[in-house]
Amino acid sequence: MHSHDLFHSLHQLSRHLTNKLNEVLKPMGIYGSQWAVIYVLKKKDSLTQKELCDYLFVEAPPMTRTIQRLVKQGYVRQVPGQDKREKHIQLTDEALKQYPNWEQAVTELNQTLLSQLPKTSQEELFNLQNYWLNQLL
Amino acid sequence: MHSHDLFHSLHQLSRHLTNKLNEVLKPMGIYGSQWAVIYVLKKKDSLTQKELCDYLFVEAPPMTRTIQRLVKQGYVRQVPGQDKREKHIQLTDEALKQYPNWEQAVTELNQTLLSQLPKTSQEELFNLQNYWLNQLL
DNA sequence: TAAAAATAGTTACCTAGGTAACTATAAGGT
DNA sequence: ACCTTATAGTTACCTAGGTAACTATTTTTA
Numbered sequence: 001m002h003s004h005d006l007f008h009s010l011h012q013l014s015r016h017l018t019n020k021l022n023e024v025l026k027p028m029g030i031y032g033s034q035w036a037v038i039y040v041l042k043k044k045d046s047l048t049q050k051e052l053c054d055y056l057f058v059e060a061p062p063m064t065r066t067i068q069r070l071v072k073q074g075y076v077r078q079v080p081g082q083d084k085r086e087k088h089i090q091l092t093d094e095a096l097k098q099y100p101n102w103e104q105a106v107t108e109l110n111q112t113l114l115s116q117l118p119k120t121s122q123e124e125l126f127n128l129q130n131y132w133l134n135q136l137l
Numbered sequence: 138m139h140s141h142d143l144f145h146s147l148h149q150l151s152r153h154l155t156n157k158l159n160e161v162l163k164p165m166g167i168y169g170s171q172w173a174v175i176y177v178l179k180k181k182d183s184l185t186q187k188e189l190c191d192y193l194f195v196e197a198p199p200m201t202r203t204i205q206r207l208v209k210q211g212y213v214r215q216v217p218g219q220d221k222r223e224k225h226i227q228l229t230d231e232a233l234k235q236y237p238n239w240e241q242a243v244t245e246l247n248q249t250l251l252s253q254l255p256k257t258s259q260e261e262l263f264n265l266q267n268y269w270l271n272q273l274l
Numbered sequence: 275t276a277a278a279a280a281t282a283g284t285t286a287c288c289t290a291g292g293t294a295a296c297t298a299t300a301a302g303g304t
Numbered sequence: 305a306c307c308t309t310a311t312a313g314t315t316a317c318c319t320a321g322g323t324a325a326c327t328a329t330t331t332t333t334a
Contacts, residue, residue: 011154187281
């Protein structure tokens with residue numbers, strides 16, 4: 001096994017999964033990057049853009065774009081914070097109404113994608129990825 | 138473990154590695170996508186764009202762009218095939234001259250990135266990725 | 275063999291995500 | 305208090321990769 005192959009297959013796998021995600025979300029009118037933000041906001045309730053960036057491991061500029069699109073679609077609102085530099089991002093009622101649909105679509109996709117991979121392998125893969133990622137940061 | 142987390146960590150890991158690769162290649166004047174093409178061409182000698190797409194699992198349009206950049210930089214040439222639709226892509230002497238530098242930089246990076254991950258884990262990760270990828274295609 | 279379908283590659287345009295340079299606000303050091 | 309530095313977010317522009325629509329060839333088929 002050459003190290004190149006390991007990186008190559010990881011890259012391919014990631015792209016394949018991203019494509020599948022966008023395919024499923026397309027008819028629901030949102031993109032994968034938007035779903036990632038929505039998913040976090042559902043769990044955390046209200047976060048600044050900085051916090052979203054840190055959590056999702058994304059730079060500020062793409063986050064600005066993703067949020068602006070979500071604002072335009074009415075799924076998110078930006079509330080000015082006490083610190084006037086900050087913007088607190090929250091899901092709108094419209095987003096909360098749509099959430100179960102999005103969640104179901106994504107969960108079904110994930111199950112389909114993982115159906116051929118035994119549970120123990122899933123755990124193993126997840127642990128290896130996380131261990132490696134933590135070592136790298 | 139939620140399936141979302143597995144996909145999320147895979148996505149993060151992939152992005153992190155891509156960023157590191159581009160960081161290392163930047164001073165050498167090429168990008169990660171270009172390196173992927175060069176690496177394949179070094180092994181296979183001459184391939185059509187279609188064959189490169191299939192091998193790297195990439196759609197035709199981005200491949201066209203990557204190759205056009207490589208042509209402009211003088212690292213690759215497009216030889217018309219017997220089938221006049223095809224273009225056979227080959228490394229130039231200039232690319233072959235630079236290759237060892239690129240190869241060394243990438244190999245060193247890979248070793249650094251993998252240094253904290255035990256050999257057995259590397260194999261395990263590689264096998265899981267490939268197994269899953271094959272199931273999905 | 276002429277018309278239809280498939281294939282290789284390109285162009286135009288989209289999202290995803292990165293850096294650099296900028297603005298506006300907040301925090302610290304003197 | 306004032307000036308410097310740090311931080312949150314935006315804007316502009318770059319690469320990576322995707323789809324749709326197109327051109328130019330080749331292959332199939334009627």
